[in-house]
Amino acid sequence: MREDGRLLAIRRADNGTWELPGGVLELDETPEAGVRREVLEETGIHVEVVELTGVYKNTTRGIVALVFRCKPAGGSERTSSESTAVGWLTPDEVTEWMSEVGRAGPTRRCRPRRRSRRGSGSPRASCA
Template sequence: MTSGGETGPLPLHSVSVAGVVVRDDGRVLAIRRADNGTWEPPGGVLELTEALEDGVRREVFEETGIRVGVERLTGVYKNVSRGIVALVFRCRPEGGAERLSDESTAVGWLTPSEASGRMAEVYAVRVLDALRDDDVPAVRAHDGRHLLAGSRRTRARDQETPV
């Protein structure tokens, strides 16, 4: 498929899922990635035949050893430089024990403040969006490092406010 007079196929996007796992004490589960050393909520690429919630449960368990229940979608985030659309879900822990994986060099339960301090802006905002009480998911775009101008958090009653 082409558009606007282009002669080749349009670039494709990949879809990833991530879980912001929140304990009763308000701490959130995070990993330090083995490939780049950054702190993030656990997640990864959704498999082709996999349901969204199943992908979140699988990715969180594979990277952390924690089994989760998926509560709700809290945000959709597009990395415009890499063509990745990430769907982020708020989750609750349901068992398991923290462990490292090939993809993580540390697993920890961070306060929201610690998560904001350790994570890059594009990951910290995912945690903060998931901790909000409203049920309207955020829709944001970023370049891999920073949120883009015009990226918004949609609020109840169709009001939008800039980030």
Template sequence: MLLYMSNSACETQSTPLHSVSVAGAVVREDGRLLAIRRADNGRWELPGGVLELTEAPEEGVAREVWEETGIRVEVDELTGVYKNTTRGIVALVFRCKPAGGSERTSTESTAVDWLTPAEVSERMAEVYAIRLLDALDGGGPHVRSHDGKHLIQAR
């Protein structure tokens, strides 16, 4: 709750709380996309996580991809903004190029793989697959909302 003073009295206003996450749509020269199988739920997703208060979004993307996959990246451009309306998470997705390192798992990932766009659609839930596919189309940045499972069509 946020309290503020008006000219007439003290009023109460509810302020929504959101978390900001960042993710890397890492695209290899052959068009394959970097993905992880998450350790906590076994689902395939693109590497990413919570943006720390002291870091720029591009720094957060590079850190998260490195921590989860062992791949160093060059961050290119923002390709999409995705809001989970159920959990209040806003995810910023950046297209990246691999710039070194080698694939390895971490405490957050049980597998790391380079997937074709067709494999992305097969293995990932639509709310994560669309983030990688949007990064390929060059038409971004895209702005989408979802409920954690399904995309919500824009009005």
């Protein structure tokens, strides 16, 4: 997620749907390393993993998905064999272009919030 609240997404080459970048972990890989690798491979963007924001289980397919909030740390957008487009989507575009399943994590979990009055008081994006 960028500071302006836009989310990085790809349009999949196999079915044309917009989704968050992601994939399957290698056997010797931590989830954070897998996120960095998958996002870079699919989008050309280097990311810094900030926090785990959700764990979702697809009981039909036996898949557990970990959703992380990340911030861009370099690189430039490019497509790959897995994507036909890479874009920074607004929350409205996420709602319009992504399936309900694909947008459940980002739209419910990532909302701007303010620090408590005891903190610095500066706004920051965070996943609650």
